Amino acid sequence: MTPEDHKGPPVEAPPYDPAPKPGLVGEPAELAEEEFRRRTRRSFLVGGSAALAGALGWRWLRHTEQEARLAWPVRDGLEANEGLWRTLHRPSARAATFPVSRARIPRVNGRVGLDPPLDAAAWRLSVEGPDRQVVGTYTLDGVKALPRHELVTELKCVEGWSEVVHWTGARFSDFVAAIAETIPARLFRYVSLRTPDEAYFVALTRAQAMHAQTLLCYEMQGAPLTPPHGAPLRLVIPGAYGVKHLKRIGTIRFAMDRPNDYWALRGYDWYLGH
Ligand SMILES: Nc1nc2c(c(=O)[nH]1)N[C@H]1C(S)=C(S)[C@@H](COP(=O)(O)O)O[C@H]1N2
Ligand SMILES: [Mo]
Numbered sequence: 001m002t003p004e005d006h007k008g009p010p011v012e013a014p015p016y017d018p019a020p021k022p023g024l025v026g027e028p029a030e031l032a033e034e035e036f037r038r039r040t041r042r043s044f045l046v047g048g049s050a051a052l053a054g055a056l057g058w059r060w061l062r063h064t065e066q067e068a069r070l071a072w073p074v075r076d077g078l079e080a081n082e083g084l085w086r087t088l089h090r091p092s093a094r095a096a097t098f099p100v101s102r103a104r105i106p107r108v109n110g111r112v113g114l115d116p117p118l119d120a121a122a123w124r125l126s127v128e129g130p131d132r133q134v135v136g137t138y139t140l141d142g143v144k145a146l147p148r149h150e151l152v153t154e155l156k157c158v159e160g161w162s163e164v165v166h167w168t169g170a171r172f173s174d175f176v177a178a179i180a181e182t183i184p185a186r187l188f189r190y191v192s193l194r195t196p197d198e199a200y201f202v203a204l205t206r207a208q209a210m211h212a213q214t215l216l217c218y219e220m221q222g223a224p225l226t227p228p229h230g231a232p233l234r235l236v237i238p239g240a241y242g243v244k245h246l247k248r249i250g251t252i253r254f255a256m257d258r259p260n261d262y263w264a265l266r267g268y269d270w271y272l273g274h
Contacts, residue, residue: 095213095238098152103166105221106155108228112262113195114248118227123196125233127179128253136182140232143216146170146178151213153238155245156274167236169217173210192259193235196250203259203270204237204244213238216249241272 124137149171156162172191191209194201208214215236218225225231230247237244243263253259264270 095153098154098164100152100166102164103152103221104163106163106165106229107161109157109159109242110200110247111228113197113200114227114230115199116197118231118248120232123232123250125249126251127182128251130188130254130256132253136179138179140218143170143175143233144218146174149215151215151236151238153213153236155242157242158268158272166221167215167217168219168222169215169233169236171212172214172216172235173212175216176210188254188256190255190258192251192253192255193246193249194251194253195246195248198250200246201260201262202235202244202246203255203261203264204240205271208237208239208271208273211237211239239273241274243268243272 120140124139125143126134127136127138129135147170148168151167151169152164153167154162155165189206191204191206192201193204204214213236217230217234217236218232220226220229225234227248230245230249233249234247235245235249258270261270263272
């Protein structure tokens with residue numbers, strides 16, 4: 001998919017090649033995660049005592065401003081221990097799925113970034129590289145041209161409620177595969193998703209983003225998303241709490257350094273996995 005080539009009528013889905021392509025950004029999600037874990041284990045070994053320091057102090061360290069100034073070996077150790085934490089506490093296993101008969105429309109929760117009235121015709125998904133340069137803009141039809149996936153999973157809010165929801169959308173990993181030529185393929189380690197006004201923003205690791213259940217979602221309960229639920233496109237990431245399910249995506253930024261996250265800045269855990 002090349003930028004802005006979907007303005008007209010829907011076009012045929014781009015060829016989808018599910019064959020493993022190790023080293024390419026378009027590899028299937030499970031492979032991408034395996035590669036991520038391999039690299040994490042390797043940097044854990046290389047990290048040595050820095051990794052140990054990270055094990056003792058990562059919870060504190062990762063919330064400090066100093067993180068960006070840490071020397072690379074220390075930083076690798078720190079990130080390796082976050083990887084370890086992820087593996088122990090939030091395995092890459094699939095989130096539970098449910099029969100579609102269990103699904104309901106959830107309550108509307110969280111309206112940050114949804115205030116400006118939605119101009120659906122003018123909406124574009126903007127993709128940025130690590131330096132925040134725009135490398136492509138895409139229409140909703142462009143996203144819909146990707147293979148369609150349905151998922152019935154539980155939306156869990158940190159406020160204590162949950163609802164089984166029927167979602168439909170494109171896999172985030174398929175979108176990355178489709179735009180692989182326009183982003184620094186292989187290089188990104190994090191993804192930042194933001195509302196068009198940038199008022200709400202969530203950050204994900206590469207492994208979270210490339211997980212097979214992470215969707216760029218355009219339908220809820222078999223109908224197009226309504227504006228309060230995130231029209232025209234929202235994130236669905238069943239391995240994480242509702243806060244990460246960003247509604248009304250405006251920008252996807254691929255990053256090397258860990259991006260800010262709306263709720264992490266307000267004291268919540270950065271991953272908010274469950
Ligand atoms: N843009 C935006 N997306 C958001 C939020 C928000 O405030 N703004 N809140 C999040 C939270 S806390 C939850 S629980 C879910 C709720 O999704 P729903 O309103 O479709 O039930 O949206 C998430 N996505
Ligand atoms: Mo939430």
